[in-house]
Amino acid sequence: MGVERDKVIDFLNSVFKVEEWKDSSMNGLQVEGADEVSGIALGVDACLELFEKAKKENMNFVVVHHGFFWGKVFPISSFWKERFKFLLENDMSLYACHLPMDANPTLGHNATIANRLNLLNISPFGEYHGDYIGFSGEFENELNIEEVKEKLSNLFDYGVRIFKFGKESIKRVGVVSGDAATEDILKECADKNIDLFITGETNHVAYHIIKELKLNVAFCGHYATERFSLFELEKILEEEFNLPVKFFEIPTGM
Template sequence: MDIQEFDAWASALLDIPRFAKVDDSLNGLQVGRSGGPVEKVAFAVDACLESIRRAREAGAQALFVHHGLFWGKPVAITGGMRRRVAELLAADMALYACHLPLDAHPELGNNAVLARMLGLSDIQPFGEYHGVKLGLKGRLEPALSLDEAQRRVLPAGDAPRALLPFGPKSITTAAVVSGGAAFESLQAIAEGLDLYVTGEPSHSVYHAAMEAGLNFIAAGHYATETHGVKAVAERAARELGLRTVFIEYPTGL
């Protein structure tokens, strides 16, 4: 397949047009290539220079990322941006970005995978952002301890970026919103949930969580957003017969 065919497949799969009015990210094909078949696609969280270089070294014709280069306003192609674009062009490698659609996808999305890892049942949309619910909430049966919840959502041996153990010791309800969504914890409080899982913490919600009795796990912005790109990579390999590689480049945040 060529890059236009990959674009059509990914756009339909991830329902990219639905998010055009709510996502600052320029979702879809951000940098094209001169032509020829796409046989190998690299997947990464961020379109940083190191991810681009590693994708080139892996022999990929395209790089699929959650965080692309272009975010809702004109940007000068200078400095670090120039180096990234130059590396893509030198490799004749396309760049494909998918931000909020990859958070919200009901099967392949970051939050769908987190919900399965946590073991949620009776799953429903959660976490409204500009009229679109990006996260998920549900029940935990049997109930979990906070320690067990951490083990399920954190990479092996990893520690949370923040842990606010203010809620029930026996957790029966929870919500997940990947990435930088600390303030959606206020929606979890409003809905009376026991646990909220996101990527990043915020000082601004600490007292609200404590006073409301909410458990809060900040499992890492990067860590919570590896799941969607990996799931799309698996689907692309299975449905399209593409060779895929995941570029692991954690920020620790």
């Protein structure tokens, strides 16, 4: 016997406090599937491959970090047609959760990364449109940057690339998952004396800012940094509902 779809939605809305966030993503239910949930599939991106994998394992409720709707209307054609068609034909729900999943203080991507790095003195970090979406913290002892790189390589499966324009010895780090090497957050790193900033995706525009601010920035992958909340969610959803729950990894290499 399954669980009511609306119960799963209410649980997720309340875990992530979805109502409290302004976001270009339409967080919450994006596509409505069957009333009964047969299993919950988790993934970073709302892509066809994820839906197919979920279907194969008989899961009809999909939770993603990157959903379909970002504030603009588009025709249901091309690859979009296949995505919508697959979900609707198979009566599958799509639930999306963007900034609230980055920022959640217990099971968000960044809180979880900070946790796994055993950071101490955690505080909100990474201001984005007036809210903090990441965290900063400190290693128990100062570490050489190469030691930190090894730690990161163990945590993030798809490679770590460090832009090293700062000091060798690392104590205080900031963590913001995804594509967060923006001018504002890099300046926040400098203002707050962050020895190493850990984020996901590289970008050209940030290069000279990092260099001129004399920062260290570790790019650990957009995909790789945005899996952590899903690991946590997998556990929580299993506990809450008597249902199969599975995180499907579909790395993009970025």
